[in-house]
Amino acid sequence: MPKPRHALTLSVGVLTVLVAAVTGGMSRGAFAQAPAARTPIKIGVLSPLSGPLAALARDVVDGARLYVDEVHGEMAGRKVELIVEDYEFKAAVALTKTKKLVERDQVHVVVGVILSAAVLAMKEYIHAHEVPFIVSGAAVAESITMEKPSPYVFRTSFSASQVPPPLGKFAYDKLKARTATVIAGDTVGTIELVMGFARAFEEAGGKVVQELYPPIGTTDFGPYIGKIRRDVGVVATLVPGADGIRFIKQYEEFGLKGKITVVDTAPGITDIAVLPAAGTSAVGMYATNAYVHTIKSPANEKFVRAFRAKTGRDPGGPGEYTYSALAAINQALGATGGNIEAKAKFLEALRRMDLEAPRGRIRFDRYQHVVQDVIITRIDKVGDQIVPVIVETVRGVDQFLGLSPEEYLKRPRLIALKGTFGK
Amino acid sequence: MEFWIVQSLNGIAFGMLLFLLAAGLSLVFGLMRIVNLTHGSFYLLGAYIGFTVIGRTGSFLLAVVVVPLAIAALGLVMHRFLLRRFQGAELSQVLLTFGALFIFADFSLWYWGGYSHVLSKPAFLAGSLTIGTIVFPAYRIFVIVTGVIIALLFWLILERTRLGSMVRAGVDDEEMVRGLGINTPRLFTAVFALGAFLAALSGIIGGPLVGAYPGADFEVLLLALVVVIIGGLGSIGGAFVGSLLVGLIDTFGRALVPELAMFTIFAPMAIILALRPRGLFGRIG
């Protein structure tokens, strides 16, 4: 039987650790108060490293680390320190970790975050504490940089209003589809993405005839695949992670592969973390994206080589978005002589970002969301690799699709469109 | 008509998949009353290791044989050195197996990098069967057949062999059985290892359908618990019927009233338990 003596030792041990941590933190907090001109620039990296999207989450961290390596740990003559925090894919934990980064570690900037709920939960705190925050993971909600925009919140990844619409037009014009079924995991973000596709597809002249929403964690897609109308021109999806792999495998098993083209309205099944597992079942799909590692440009080829050397794998979107976020910070620091403490000037410089990122030229619109090229790819087998082959690049797409923000905001929000098609 | 045939087959296949996932748990938890929250971890480790083995050797058969044995050994060690002394202490079992679940989850995250994988099927099961206008995946037929075979084996072993009667008696009255000169701790360790074996086997056979990914441990554990509880603790037949029922309700629920897809597993379960507080075939006592 266990001995009570051990229990006491253990309990005392745990308490000692807690007390030590608290007091240790106190003194550290006190020292950090002293402002020094050449203290390091601290960047907080928030990523859900232990959540279901851990593979994407690592890209966020590796993208940041790679950039810091490339500038030899220095921006505008000051050392750069990354502080990585894991938030388990939970909004409440993301907020708690943000407080830790801001209040204890006193970071100057926060980057990263996958999951719109986490960003929305953090937004008010970030705004109240005036901490520059660059969303550089997959958090696609329109509202992040549209409704109540905060001067502190930027986004270098993409939004649901930005990446899917060009594919809607492409499906009508190039794939000659006239009708479409949309299938999305039943979450706000994934629904917004397929709705972005659906609206653009109908505006191009097509008709969305069916909407299906399997809950996240669906094991058997049989009931849904059985319901897909066999006469539609295209099946537009956003089924993330393991669900996506199961969907596309089962789609093939039920004999639909090659009969009705499947398109990915953002990196879901075709995401680089998922694509190898989807394997040949995904060949023939079309997808739209803000970044793929197969972009042919010297800047991207250099980036992919470096990323591969560092991590042994190809970079996915969040890797590039976070790398670019750090590049944007570096550029703004360069413009302000490294004085990140002069917050207003730093933010002003950040807003004027104009970069040749690996994915191409990026800037911010006046809502601080990135303006970028949208890339449409076809999934092909090249040698024994399954890769996205670029078939079209749409230059300079912004989150309002060329409309003025006021005009765009008059239209219904994407999430409100759910259930309005196929009636 | 075609809709009903295909969806019924889907429902049965999903039900048999659930039975495979739950078989080990129905032994360990249903029969032996050990709250084993690492059941899903055994599934996940089985699926991930199976993925690695198939990737290296290309042999599905090898994975089916070797991986469950390895996980059974892991289960044996876990029961022998950790769980055995907490027989009957359910709260300790919860905390203990939850701790182990965290450690296994973290190990998988570290070793397999948090990637999602779906195991590749053996070539002869990769295609689909076409009957008239109906196309149905061959692998699902294989899952149905395997599920039925395992259910039959279970029934034979538990009802028709000495081992089976020892286990059943050992659960009902441990002291009595020990008095008869049977080494119950060793017997329980063996059954626990068998449960781990089955969980890992379901990881390989279910792997091509469910896959291996962070969080699969929790999801599989939950599905298995639902099936075992709906069937009624201690009843293998109950687990079998419960699996079929959940499979069919879930499949038709999703196909007919997709708005309620979020509720097709838990709402029926709450109703069944409210009407039959010991599950469908649970023993009284």
Next chain:
Amino acid sequence: MRRRFVLGIGLVFGLIVLAVAGRLSPTYYTGLMTEALILGIFAVSLNLLLGHTGLPSLGHSAYFGVAGYTTAILSLRLAQSSWVSASAGIVVSVSVAAIYGLLALRTAGVYFMMITLALAQVLWGIAFGWRSMTGGDDGLPGIARPDLGALVPWSLQSPANFFTAVLVIFIIVMGALSLVVHSPFGYALRGIRESEARMDCLGYHVWLHKYVAVLIAGGVAGIAGILFVYYHGFVSPAELSLVLSAEGLLMVILGGAGTLFGPVLGATVVVFLRNLVSGYTERWLSVLGLVYLLVVLCAPNGILGAIRGRLPSWLSQEAEA
């Protein structure tokens, strides 16, 4: 008598230390302590069912989350004052407990565990799916903390003040629960835990006792849910999730089921470990798992149970049993 006196002094002293530490720590630690107290209230309410009555609920997040959502929806969508929203939150959580209790108490043991889980999952599904009202998985951000206004000239915006407010509520809840636990009703609950049949023979209305315990636990969990929502300023389906219910269960067992303060200790250990360790190692999940294993192996009755086992006998005498 001596025991009571020493324990009382210890308690008051401990609370003073806690209050001072909470107010003087850097804001981040004040925040963690606030979170530990809130989850402590949640765990204590679950303990009333698990530890005292022997009802292992695996759906306790239902009451926590439903109160949080009620408060959030009323204050965001109907612009009600925080008094109205918070009271409504408690009323709704008790009402849900009233309905769920009727269904769940038909079962016992692990069946109780699974039916509470299923019922909580139904609420989770509603929160996830009813987007126009709940915001779906994006949740509802932007919930303002109550304005105490004329009552107390304090702003709850400051972490230290909010901590103090939570601490006051915590003390009230613990005081009330301590009264419940030490009342004849509380003794009856533990009697039911040990043997329902015996209590039945003794003429106790077993079902009613359990039902009232479920109502109280639901209401107290609701209070924790409301505090959580005000603390974070948002609510999401995670607050109704199985994960939260399971964490509550772990906190209770870790600290010591059936003790008064054990669950609070469990909540504190979990909150601090996961937030502090994750800053040092990416493998914090393993560390947490190892701590659980070690506690089971070295302190099968939970941390508080083990501490009690080491105290001199006049002090350690079971307070509740």
